[in-house]
Structure formats: C-alpha cells, structure tokens
Amino acid sequence: MRAYFRNIYAAVSTILIGMRITFKEMFHPSVTNQYPYQYYFEKRKNVRGIHKGFRGQLYIRMEDCIGCKKCAMICPVDCIYIETSRLEKGITLSDTRAVVRLKDQTVWIGELLEGDEKIEPGTVVKLRDLDGNLHESPSEHVEHVVTSKKRRLKLDRFDIDMSLCMFCGLCTEVCSTSCLYMTQTHEFSTYDRASLLFHFADPSIYEGLTPDETETKAEDGADASEGRKQKAARRRQREETA
Amino acid sequence: MELLSSLIFMLVIAAALLGFVMLLALILVLAERKVSAYMQDRVGPRRVGPFGSLQTIADAIKLLLKEDIISLQADRKLFILAPYLVFVSSFAVFAAIPFGRNLIASDINIGILYIMAISSVVVLGIIMAGWASNSKWALLGAMRSAAQMVSYEIPLALSILSVIMLVGSLRMQDIVGAQSGGLFSAQNRWILLDNPFTFLAFFIYFISALSEVNRTPFDLPEAESELVAGFHTEYSGMRFALFFLAEYANMFAVSAIAVTLFLGGWSGILPGYTFLNGVPGFVIKVSVLVFVIMWLRWTLPRLRVDQLMSVCWKYLIPIAFFNLIGVGVWILIFD
CATH class of the missing domain: 1.20.5 (Single alpha-helices involved in coiled-coils or other helix-helix interfaces)
Structure with missing residues (x-):
C-alpha cells in the first residue's frame, strides 16, 4: 500500500519537475540562426564563425602565378586546367611577391626584407606589405616563407572546376609562390553546373607590354599590371609631346 | 413551414x-x-x-x-467513411458546449451525457480507419486506440459523475449556474474548489481526457516512432486533414468541458471583474487548459502500452471510485 502511494507521488512530482523545466525553457532566447539572413554570429557565444584554416573556394592571385603547373599535377581529381605560352623575346614580367605565413594562419604578402625559405631558428622574418606596412615575426612563429620568383611564362588559361574539387588543399601546399589559396567562401552554389568552372586567367596582365620595355620590373610592389599600365600611359604621352 | x-x-x-x-x-x-x-x-x-x-x-x-490516395487493398467504403465519422463526432460535441449565457447551440437537459455519448463514437471511426486501411500499422494503432479510449472512458465518466452529483443536473447551463460565484466566494464557487474530492476529480478528468483525445503522453494510437502514424497512416490529403482537424477540435472540446464542469464555465473568474464574464473569461480559461495540454505534450515521453493500462486500471479507476464515494459522503454531511 505504501509503495502504491509512493509511486503516485513519484509520478506526480517528477512530472512537475519536467514541466517546470520546459516552462523555464520557454523564456530562454532561441538558439536558432536564421541562416541566410542572419549570417555572422557575433552576439552568440555558443556559435563560432568560420575557422582560419577553413578550406573553402579556391582563389589565385594571377599576378603571382609562375605557371609551374604543380597544382594541376598534384590535383587528385584533375580539376585545374592550365595552358601557358612563352613570353615574347625581351619581355620580362615583374617578380612574384614574397609570402610569409605564420602558424596562426596570418598571411603577409609583399617584399621580403629579412629571412629565407629555410627558416633558421632564432632569426627574424621581416616583410613590407603592399600598403608599405612593416611586419616582423620571430622565426618560431613562422610556418613558411616563399621568396619572390621570376615569371617566365604567360598564362593563357587558368581554370578551376569547383564542381570537381574535393577541397583537399594539396594544390595550395605545392604552389611555388603561395598564390593559390583557399578562401573562406563556401556558399557558391549555382543553378548551373557550368558556372562552377571559374576562369582566372587575366589577359590584361600582359596588355601593353612591348618587347623593348625590358626595364619594366615592377619595383613598386603594388599591383604589377596597374603599375605597368601607368608607365605605358606615361610613355605614350611622352611620344605624343615629342 | x-x-x-x-x-x-x-x-x-x-x-x-x-x-x-x-x-x-x-x-x-x-x-x-x-x-x-x-x-x-x-x-x-x-x-x-x-x-x-x-x-x-x-x-x-x-x-x-494533395493527391487523394485510396489503397487498392483498402475497404473503400469504410476507408472513405472513417474520417467523416471521426470529425463529425468530435464536431458534434460543440453543440452542447456553453460559450456564454445564451451562446449554446442546444442546451439539452442531458448535455453532459450527450457529450460523453457522442465523443465515444470517435473510437468507432478510428477502428474503422485502422481496419479499412488494411495496413498493419493502422490496424495496430486502431486496436491500441480502442483499448485506450474504452478504458479511459471509465475514470472520465466517474469524475464527471461527481460533478453531476454535486450539481444535480446534466444540463450544461445548470452546471455553469452552480458555479456562478467565481473563484473564492463561500457559495457557488468553482466546483474545482468546492471540496477536496472534486479537486481530485478535476485531475482525474484531465488525465483521462488527455487519453481520450490521444495526446501525449497517451498518444499510443499514433506513436510515430513505432507505428509510422497509427490509424491514419494510409490517409493522405484532405482525409488526413480531417483527422488532424478532429484532433485539435477535440483538444479544445475537452478543455472547454473541463472549464464548464470544474472551472466555472463562462461565468466570471472573480466577482467584480465583469469584463471577464461571458465569452472572454471562457476563452481565457480554455486557452490556459489548452496550453497545459500542449505543455504536457512537449514535456512528457509516451507511455508504454502496459503502463498505459496500469495507469488506468490500477490507479485512475480505483481513485475515481473512492473519489465518487467521497463526494457522496461530503454532500451527505455538509450540504
């Protein structure tokens, strides 16, 4: 008999405990993110944004590509298509820019002042970036350094088929100049499979170059094609006045 | 004419x-x-x-x-008839629910008895749906439902009986009239607070009513995780919608009956607050009960079949009988 009433008491009291919890929960703010409308989660402590090492959509800085095709070769699914041709005789392009990547995934791009690809312990890596800011870091914090390289090939085609890409990141690891990298972009779905073939080759980089212009090594660090265009424009002006 | x-x-x-x-x-x-x-x-x-x-x-x-699918193996006539039966019987309950002083479709002198009788027809409709579907899920759900609803009708009727004993009438408006005093008055207060036995009767009624309308924790007839959807597994489109409609209509009806029998119906909550008299007060009380039903659904897990039966036969029915006797003794002594 006692067990009978104890059973009733247990049932009623535990139901009340459960009901108290659900009632309290009604007044908690919801944890829902209204995804496409509410994208970044600054106000939420429990939801983190995208991590720094996230492997998203591929992107390449064409003005730093030397056309070595290492990425196309290592790609397990062959989704990178590169066609190169030789530069006409006498034409030189600007050197590629140096890249320093730190272990916390910070990337600096610009002119390397101190340090080398072989990272000696105890030394300092120094780099002036495109805006002229000076960065330096002890070599223990540096993941890798890519020094500036000469560009001898013209890229006629650099296509990446993101519909095939498996986001392994091998191409970015082998890239000689660290100009191929994975962005954090991950929302690039389209209605059409063909539009996932991204064309990166930029013929404008090679525009306005004439064979006699041997001195156009961009010392300025800034966007190479931009600098060259300005120089070409200045030259044309000079010829007109003469 | x-x-x-x-x-x-x-x-x-x-x-x-x-x-x-x-x-x-x-x-x-x-x-x-x-x-x-x-x-x-x-x-x-x-x-x-x-x-x-x-x-x-x-x-x-x-x-x-949506497409209206009637399985070839189904018993076509019964299959078509079942949802209407379920909906009509839960809809017919509304005829005897007093929403206000004159807002009652038919104030028959056997109001509560009529409600008990007509809401029992739902079981028939559910069994019909389960049998006619010719599907094991549907049949199992329907059988469970029949066992459940027939069992829980007993404590339901017993708890209603204690109210009827107190009021001395089956007419719904009489039951409301007996509680016209509101929440705390000495005379004619809510039947819920009339004596400890009616207080208990309210909870017995509420639990049995939950089971009658197949709501969690007594939703075995449509237990998704076991029976796909129970008795309405094979139904689609508007026929399914009728079952769905009946479920929510039932939920309201059950709460409205609870309010009428125990919580003063459409008569006011507190004397002096006249704006709570009539329909607004009724709607507020019913909404609170409906909320409690939903609240229970999102709190409690489903009972097992044997637990369901033991709750009814071992706990609710003995307590309801004891309660009925208690109300009788109370009336003898105090009234």
Whole structure:
C-alpha cells in the first residue's frame, strides 16, 4: 500500500519537475540562426564563425602565378586546367611577391626584407606589405616563407572546376609562390553546373607590354599590371609631346 | 413551414460552429507549433505571414491540393467513411458546449451525457480507419486506440459523475449556474474548489481526457516512432486533414468541458471583474487548459502500452471510485 502511494507521488512530482523545466525553457532566447539572413554570429557565444584554416573556394592571385603547373599535377581529381605560352623575346614580367605565413594562419604578402625559405631558428622574418606596412615575426612563429620568383611564362588559361574539387588543399601546399589559396567562401552554389568552372586567367596582365620595355620590373610592389599600365600611359604621352 | 425554418436555423448554427472549429484548428495548430518551438529554444514558423500567422492556412491549402490516395487493398467504403465519422463526432460535441449565457447551440437537459455519448463514437471511426486501411500499422494503432479510449472512458465518466452529483443536473447551463460565484466566494464557487474530492476529480478528468483525445503522453494510437502514424497512416490529403482537424477540435472540446464542469464555465473568474464574464473569461480559461495540454505534450515521453493500462486500471479507476464515494459522503454531511 505504501509503495502504491509512493509511486503516485513519484509520478506526480517528477512530472512537475519536467514541466517546470520546459516552462523555464520557454523564456530562454532561441538558439536558432536564421541562416541566410542572419549570417555572422557575433552576439552568440555558443556559435563560432568560420575557422582560419577553413578550406573553402579556391582563389589565385594571377599576378603571382609562375605557371609551374604543380597544382594541376598534384590535383587528385584533375580539376585545374592550365595552358601557358612563352613570353615574347625581351619581355620580362615583374617578380612574384614574397609570402610569409605564420602558424596562426596570418598571411603577409609583399617584399621580403629579412629571412629565407629555410627558416633558421632564432632569426627574424621581416616583410613590407603592399600598403608599405612593416611586419616582423620571430622565426618560431613562422610556418613558411616563399621568396619572390621570376615569371617566365604567360598564362593563357587558368581554370578551376569547383564542381570537381574535393577541397583537399594539396594544390595550395605545392604552389611555388603561395598564390593559390583557399578562401573562406563556401556558399557558391549555382543553378548551373557550368558556372562552377571559374576562369582566372587575366589577359590584361600582359596588355601593353612591348618587347623593348625590358626595364619594366615592377619595383613598386603594388599591383604589377596597374603599375605597368601607368608607365605605358606615361610613355605614350611622352611620344605624343615629342 | 415551421419545420423548414427550424431546419434552416439549425443549418446556420451548424455552419457557424463549423467555421469556428476550422478557425480554431488554424489557431491551435500554429499555437502548438509556436509553443513547442519556444520550449525547445527554436523560433517556430515565421516565414508565412507576420510571425508565421498564415502558416496553417498554407499547410491546409497544401493538403487540399494533395493527391487523394485510396489503397487498392483498402475497404473503400469504410476507408472513405472513417474520417467523416471521426470529425463529425468530435464536431458534434460543440453543440452542447456553453460559450456564454445564451451562446449554446442546444442546451439539452442531458448535455453532459450527450457529450460523453457522442465523443465515444470517435473510437468507432478510428477502428474503422485502422481496419479499412488494411495496413498493419493502422490496424495496430486502431486496436491500441480502442483499448485506450474504452478504458479511459471509465475514470472520465466517474469524475464527471461527481460533478453531476454535486450539481444535480446534466444540463450544461445548470452546471455553469452552480458555479456562478467565481473563484473564492463561500457559495457557488468553482466546483474545482468546492471540496477536496472534486479537486481530485478535476485531475482525474484531465488525465483521462488527455487519453481520450490521444495526446501525449497517451498518444499510443499514433506513436510515430513505432507505428509510422497509427490509424491514419494510409490517409493522405484532405482525409488526413480531417483527422488532424478532429484532433485539435477535440483538444479544445475537452478543455472547454473541463472549464464548464470544474472551472466555472463562462461565468466570471472573480466577482467584480465583469469584463471577464461571458465569452472572454471562457476563452481565457480554455486557452490556459489548452496550453497545459500542449505543455504536457512537449514535456512528457509516451507511455508504454502496459503502463498505459496500469495507469488506468490500477490507479485512475480505483481513485475515481473512492473519489465518487467521497463526494457522496461530503454532500451527505455538509450540504
């Protein structure tokens, strides 16, 4: 008999405990993110944004590509298509820019002042970036350094088929100049499979170059094609006045 | 001529009630989704209309446009008849529910008995649906439902009986009239607070009623995780919607009966607050009970079949009998 009433008491009291919890929960703010409308989660402590090492959509800085095709070769699914041709005789392009990547995934791009690809312990890596800011870091914090390289090939085609890409990141690891990298972009779905073939080759980089212009090594660090265009424009002006 | 005019009058009232039930289902479905969402820290529907208010209408339109599938193996006549039977019997209950002083479709002198009788027909409809579907899920759900609803009708009737003993009438308006004093007055207060036995009777009624309308924790007839959808597994489109409509209509009806029997019906909550008299007070009380039903659904897990039976036969029925005797003794001694 006692067990009978104890059973009733247990049932009623535990139901009340459960009901108290659900009632309290009604007044908690919801944890829902209204995804496409509410994208970044600054106000939420429990939801983190995208991590720094996230492997998203591929992107390449064409003005730093030397056309070595290492990425196309290592790609397990062959989704990178590169066609190169030789530069006409006498034409030189600007050197590629140096890249320093730190272990916390910070990337600096610009002119390397101190340090080398072989990272000696105890030394300092120094780099002036495109805006002229000076960065330096002890070599223990540096993941890798890519020094500036000469560009001898013209890229006629650099296509990446993101519909095939498996986001392994091998191409970015082998890239000689660290100009191929994975962005954090991950929302690039389209209605059409063909539009996932991204064309990166930029013929404008090679525009306005004439064979006699041997001195156009961009010392300025800034966007190479931009600098060259300005120089070409200045030259044309000079010829007109003469 | 007399007959024709009264027939038209009845049809108009029936149409008005039907419209009310439809509107009710639209509101309650949305309310349930919102309540469940808030209890689970979600936001619930909010895309269709302001704050998702048109979500149920969109769902209803979707159900209307869906293909009406009748399985070849099904018993066609019964299959078609079952949802109407379920809906009509839960709809007919509304005829005897007093919404206000004069707002009752038919104040018959056996009101509560009529409600008990007509709501039992739901079981028939459910068994019919389960049998006619010719599907094991549906049949199992229907059998469970029959066992459950027949069992729980006993404590339900016993708890209602204690109210009837106290009031001395089966007429719904008389029952409301016996509680016209409100919550705390010495005379004619709510039957819930009339004596300890009626207080207990309210909870017995509420638990049995939950089971009668197949709501969690007694939703075994449609236990999703075991029986797909129970008795309405094979139904699609508008036929399914009728079952759905009946469920929400039932939920309201059961709460309305509880309010009428125990919580003073449409008569006011506190003397002096006249704006709570009549329909507003009734709606508030019913909404609170409906909320409790939803609250229970999103809190408690489903009972097992044997647990279900033991709750009814070992606990509710003995307590209800004891309670009935208690009410009788109380009336003898104090009234």
